[in-house]
Amino acid sequence: MQLVAQAETHFRAGRIAQAEALLRQAFELDPRNGRACELLAYICGNRQELAACEDWLQKAAALPSCSPEALFYLGRVQLQQGRAREAIGSFGRSLKLAGAYFEGLHELGVAHGALGEHEKALDAFRRAERLNPRSPDLQSNLAGTLAALHRFGDALPHCERALALDPGRVKDWTDRGAALTELGRGGEALESYRRALALAPQDVAAWMNQATTLTLLKRPAEALSCYDQVERLAPQWDYLAGHRLHAAMAVCRWDEWAQQVEQTLARVEAGERAATPFTLMPVPAGPAVLLRSARIYAQDQCPPQPLAVSAAAPRDAARRLRVGYFSSDFRNHPMSQLIARVFECHDRDRYETFGFALGTHPPDAVGARIAAALEHFGNVAARSDAEIAALARAQGIDIAVDLNGFSEGGRPNIFAGRAAPVQVNYLGFPGSMGCDFMDYILADATVIPEDEFGHYAEKVVWLPDSYFPNDDTKAIGSAPGTRADQGLPADAMVFACFNSNHKITPDVFEVWMRLLRAVPGSVLWLLKSNDEAQRALVAEAVRRGVDPQRIVWAGRLPLADHLARHRHADLFLDTFHYNAHTTCCDALWGGVPVLTLAGASFPARVGASLLAAVGLPELVTRSVAAYEGLALELATSPQRLAALRERLQHLRTTAPLFDSGRFARRLESAFDAMWQRHSQGLPPDHIRIAG
Structure with a gap:
């Protein structure tokens, strides 16, 4: 012990070499000298020799005399090396020996958080807060944990407490902005990012979060400027290339x-x-x-969740099949406009329907309609993914339908936690989610041909005609006005495309401009989304020798009025790589023929699916040349175009595309087939539903 005492004196005086020599001598004399092991660990740790540090701490931890401090330090070293589970064990032993103390509880929370065990992390942080509420690191970690649990309203005060204790914390200004964004307070969020970037102009996370908020606020040009800044600072930042391209x-x-x-x-x-x-x-x-x-x-x-389980108990065959629909868009949103009528048409004698709303948007008429159409409905946005999955299991949901996928507002970890025995990717995301916890994707033979099943992680369920739902009660405004009211020529050809601007690509725009040059007096009627896109398209038209006055801009209108103005269009021209989906249905319902090019992927074949289901397959082309040729032919053949419009007026009330009741029966047949396989103990497999 005398050697250790001398070593401690040297250690405190900064004479590390002398201290280490004495400690090693003491250990050689007595390998059970725990204090020597602990001090040698501290010396190695200060030199960032983590392996040696841990080795000495493990020696100390194996001794009955091991101190709580050594166990705490061991946990810190294990956590630093990415071994959070082992760290939790070390922190637990330390707390058991010493009783509750702030540092141990705080680091225990950090370790649980590193493993995604946010509820356990929150418990540890709450206990630590009772001992020391004035730690900015703790307040920051509380905010981050609550945000991970989707409790953004609870997270925000902790961001602000951290900043009150230390206003120079860039991460907390950024996290505050993210929480405000989730709470629908985008303007305040931008101010928070401004504060973060004033402190640290090179902070990439702040730039990326600011871009996300600007995108949600429909300010894509400013979002693009943020991405440009990130590209200068960190060109390999995760997912930057895609976000920048999209903006x-x-x-x-x-x-x-x-x-x-x-x-x-x-x-x-x-x-x-x-x-x-x-x-x-x-x-x-x-x-x-x-x-x-x-x-x-x-x-x-969506990291693996080893605690995920299937439904708590087998379904009683006497009760109805329980189908749960999950979405952040149960509001005035294209997805809800499409599917609300299908919900209303569900057979309540055989199916019990549940709605799990994941959005924080203010209530509106479409949301109220959805809530009335589903037997059970609740907003669960403020609950964690694990809580929502557990709630679905407790309610006995048999089939969980994710209407978001990887689109905005999606929460795939609900399904990673197994909300139901059968889980389905449908409608909101036109593609595979690439994960093993989604069992099926609802599609049709057009959007996913059989020879492409291997490009989908889910098993494919083919619905007859089209996988796309529609509302056959959708009202069309009774007062469309005149072409002049819309800024359109009275007698010339009107090509239209009301797709979002991000779907318009240079290759399709080139074709459109050639059509305008080839058809005298014709105009292109586009949806005005943002001023920057409008200016860019005008410049592109001029560059291609087209008078920009021949592009007419349609402002946004309520849905019924928007549908009514379609009668002023002659032909809807689809985009190539991401077709018109809802906008195609709107055009067809409004009586306008749609010309599409069937492309190489799911989102590029939806137009073909919809046209086949409405009975106009001749408007599906397979090459750019065929697309352009047919558009020109129709534009210069008024009688043929008129005949198409007349056919469409009949088809829109007789074809499968706009028969919501028939679609609901087919959807239910798909659910039955999925459940039958599950109930027989069979794994998911590709399914084809008969027409």
Whole structure:
């Protein structure tokens, strides 16, 4: 013990070499000298020799005399080396010996958080807070944990407490902005990011979060500026290439577009985190690369959950099949406009329907309609993914339908936690989610041909005609006005496309401009999304020798009025790589023929699916030349175009596409087939539903 005492004197005086020599001598004399092991560990740790540090701490931990401090330090070293589970054991032993103390509880929370065990982390942080509420690190970790649990309203005060204790904390300004964004307070969020970037102009996370908020606020040009800044600071930042490309497409900025697409897809194929799956939808990406992107993203965002379980108990065969629909968009949103009527048509004698609302948007009429159509409905946005999955299991949900996928607002970890024995990817995300916890994807033979089943992680369920739902009661306004009211010529050909600007790509725009040049007096009627896109498209038209006055801009209108103005269009021209989906249905319901090009991926074949289901397959083309040729032929053949419109007026009330009741029966048949396999103990497999 005298050697250890002398060593401690040297250690405190900064004479580390002398201290280490004495401690090693003491250990040689008595390998059970725990204090010598602990001090040698501290010396190695100060030199960042983590392996040696841990070795000495493990020696100390094996002795009955091991101190709580040594066990705490061992946990810190294990955590630093990425072994959080072992660290939890060390912190637990330390707390058992010493009783509750702030540092031990705080680091225990950090370790649980590293494993995604956010409820356990929260418990540890709450206990630590009772001992020392004035730690900015603790307040920051409480905020982060509550945000991970989707309790953003609870997270926000902890961000603000951390900042009150230390206003210079860049991460907390950024986290505060993220919480405000989730709470629908985007303007305040931007101010929070401004504060973060004033402190640290090089902080990439703040720039990325600011871009996300600007995107949600429909300010894509400013979002693109943020991504440009990140590209200068950290060009390999995860998913930056895809986000930047998507933002550029939202403002129709096509500088080096083809090259950027090619580079981004190559990086995805190489296994890089280059683009989220959703950002690749509007580009010419085939199903193989889309699956690759989805797998990368799913592995990154949805880590395995070993505690995930299936339904708590087998279903009583006498009760109805329980189907749960999960979405952040149960509101005035295209998805809800499409599916609300299908919910109303469900057979309540055989199916019990549940709605799990994941959004924080203010109530509106469409949301109220959804809530009335489903037998059980509740907003669970403020609950954690694990809590929502547990709630679904407790309610005995047999089939869980994810209506978001990887689209905005999606929460795939609900399904990673097994909300139901059978889980389905449907409608909100036109592609594979690339994960093993989604059992099925609802599709049809057009959007997913049989020879492409291998490009989907889910098993494919083919619905007859089209997988796409519709509302056959959708009201069309009774006062469409005149063409002049819309800024359109009275007698000339009106080509229309009301797709979002990010779907308009240089290759399709080139065709549209050639059509305008070939058809005298014709105009192109586009949806005005943002000023930057409008200016860019005008400039592109001028560059191609087209008078910009021949592009007419349609402002946003309530749905019934928007449908009514379709009668002023002659032909709807679809985009190539991400077709019109809801907008195609709107055009057909409004009586306008739609011309599409069936492409290489799910989102590029939806137009073909819809046209087949409405009975107009002759408007599906297979090449750019055929698309352009048929558009020109129709534009110069008024009688043929009139005949198409007349046929469509009949088909819209007789064809399968707009028969919500028939679609509901087919959807229910798909659910029955999925459940039958599950109830027989069979794994998911591809299913084809008869017409």
